[in-house]
Amino acid sequence: MIKEIDLEEIIDREDIIFIDVRSEKEFDEDTIPGAVNLPILKNKEREYVGYLYKQVDKEKAKELGLKYASEKLPDLYKRAKQIVDSDKKIALFCYRGGMRSSSVANVLNIMGIDNYLIKGGYKSYRKKVVEDLKKYENEFNYIVLHGYTGVGKTKILNKLEDINEPIIDLEGLANNSGSVFGDIAFKEVSSTQKRFESLLLKNLKSINRNYVVLESESKRIGRIMLPDFLYENMQNGYHVLIETNLDNRIENILDDYVGKTNFNKNRLISAVEKLRKRLGNDIVDKLIKNIENNDYKPTIKTLMLDYYDPLYKYSIDKVDNYDKIIRYDTLDEAVKEVKKFSKTV
Secondary structure, X not given: OOEEEOHXXXXXXXXXXXXXXXXXXXXXXXXXXXXXXXXXXXXXXXXXXXXXXXXXXXXXXXXXXXXXXXXXXXXXXXHHHXXXXXXXXXXXXXXXXXXXXXXXXXXXXXXXXXXXXXXXXHHHHHHHHHHHHHOOOOOOEEEEEEOOOXXXXXXXXXXXXXXXXXXXXXXXXXXXXXXXXXXXXXXXXXXXXXXXXXXXXXXXXXXXXXXXXXXXXXXXXXXXXXXXXXXXXXXXXXXXXXXOOHHHHHHHHHHHHHOOOOOOHHHHHHHHHOOHHHHOHHHHHHHHHHHHOOOHHHHHHHHHHHXXXXXXXXXXXXXXXOOEEEEOOOHHHHHHHHXXXXXXX
C-alpha cells in the first residue's frame, strides 16, 4: 500500500532522503534541496512519450513509457536499498505525484522497501516555497556589505559563515556574480529562478539570529531576480562600506577567479572580448595578450580601475550615509569588525 504524505510533515526531517524521479531537465530546473535524481524517464524518452500521448495514441505512449521505465528499475531498486540500509527513509515525488512516482513506489513496496509518496509531487513543493518565502518579509535586520570589486565581500561572508555567523551568499545561490564575468568563478551553470528561490528559502530557514549579513546586489543577478521583499529589506537595512588597498583587491580577484580549479582561460578571454566597445580595441588586445601569457595581475588592475570601479561607484554613492565604514589590511580584521557591528543592530 502506498503511503501518501503531505510534504509539510517531512520536509525538515533529517532521516528522509527525497528521490526525484522526474527527468534530468526537470531536476536541473529545480528540486527539493538535497534530493537525489533517479529519473524513470530520461529527457528524450519523456519528450517522445509525451508526444505519443498527446499527438498519436495514449495507449502506445503508456506501453513505451512502461518499457523505458522497466529498464531502470534494477538500478533504482539498488540505490533505494542502499538508502534504507543506511537507516534513512525514502520519499518519492514526480511533478504532480502521479504515474511516475506512484509506479516506482509500488515496485519498491513489492520489493519490501517502505517509502513515502509526496502528495502533489514537486508542484506542491513549489507552492510551499512561494508561500513560505513571503513569511520572511521584515523577519531580520539586514547588514549589507558594499565596496568596490576585489575588496573581498564574498570572502568576508565565507569567513563569517565559518564562525557560525548568519549570512546569505546571494551570488553563490545564483551561481553568478552578475557581471560580464559573472559565471566564470562558478563550477555549475547559473541557477534558474526556481532553484534560486528553493536555496534561498533553505538559507532563510537556517538563520537563528535577528540579523543576517549579505552583499549588496542589484535586483538581477545573472538570470535570476531577487524577490521583492528581499530587495526592499536590503535597501532598508544597515549599510557597511568595505575598503582596502589596491594590492589586496588584486590578490582577492586573483584567488577568486584564477585560483579556482575550474578556471578556464578561454572563458575569461571570451568575457574580455565583450568589452571592446567600452574599453577600446587597443586595451582589450593588450588584456588578451596578458591572459595568454598568464600575466593576470595587470589585467585585473586594468579591469578594476577602467571597468568595474566606474560601475560600482554609482551604486556605492547611492547610499547617503553608511552605518559603518571598515578599512582593513587583512580580511580577518574586516570579519572581526563586521561581527562587532552585528551586535549593535
